[in-house]
Amino acid sequence: MRLRRILERFRRFIGRDARDAPGAGSRDACSFIIDPFTDNWEEDEKNGQSVSVSTIRxxxxxxxxxTTKRDLLGVIACEVGIFDLHDLEVMNARFKRKVADLPENYRDRLLESVREEIFGAHHRLILLSRNGGGPELDAPPNPALRAYCAMVAEACAEKAREKDPRYLYLKYLLSAFTMFVMEEPAHPVGTPFPGGQIVDEWEGTYLCPVRDKANDVAFALCPYCPAVQSKEPTYPEMRARRYERRKRECLANYWTNYKG
Structure with missing residues (x-):
């Protein structure tokens, strides 16, 4: 299966060792992070009505x-308005169930990032749509937006064959806000991957250890994310090493160009 082969590549690429901790393995954890379409849980009870595929399309x-981020923000805010706090709580609870068998230390750090991904994005979306933002919202969104929207429509139509695509749609809406309005990674900086690497930021560039590894996952967020594939490991301690390396480069440049 294509997804399984891709996840095996993830496992080899990001793991400090090849051993899985007790419970769910690194392959499962990667799948939970990169593939929002994957959901094997029974439908939760919900207060809101279902969202039709035609409405989503x-x-x-x-x-x-x-044509502008402001226009995009308006559409997203309108669509997110059909959901309420209960829906956000259900999304979070469903993810908690999916990762229940992961090692506790890793699971807790991952859940912290997911809460920011859900509740933090929603909070910022509401605030920005109410206060109007600044002139930066008059800029055009990334051209990848059209392809992203087409992918979302197809993903939700596919999900509707099995169950209500309501929560998948909400996930994609929040990610659209984060990636195309805020121009930030779909997964917040600090999101941990099995093996210890994280989504990171360095000198204004977002770095992801698996950015280019998920292009073959049909409904993944990765191909549309503003993060770039990291060229070196993104373990948390690498930030200090990058800083030291940059400091040495600056000193070398100073002595070469100013002190002869």
Whole structure:
């Protein structure tokens, strides 16, 4: 299976060793992070009504036609308005169930990032849509937006064959806000991957250890994410090493160009 082969590549690429801790393995953890479409849980009880595929397709078309980030923000805010706090809590609870068998230390750090991904993104979306933002919202969104919206429409249509795509759609809406309005990674800086590497930021560039490893996962966020594939490991301690390396480079440049 293509996804399994890709996840095996992840496992070899990001793991400090090849051994899985007790419980769910690194392959499962990677799948939970990169593939929002994967969901084997029974449908939760919910207060809101289901969202039809036709409604999602129309909204995706409007998002894809947005000429500024402000226009895009307006469409996303309108669509997110059909959801409430209960829906966010259900999303978070469903993810907690999916990762229940992961090692506790890793699971807790991952859940912290996921809470920011859900509740933090929603909070910022509401605030920005209410206060109007600044002139930066008049800039056009990344051209990848159209392809992203087409992917979302197809993913939700595929999900609707099995169950209500309501929560998958909400996930994609929040990610659209984060990636195309805020121009930040879908997964917050600090999101941990099995083996110890994280989503990181360095000198204004977002770094991801698996950015280019998920292009073959049909409904993944990775191909549309503003993060770039890291060229070196992104363990948390690497930030201090990058700083020291940059300091040495600056000193070398100083002595070469100013002190002869």
């Amino acid at each position: 129309k909204a995706c078309q409007r998002m894809g036609e947005a």
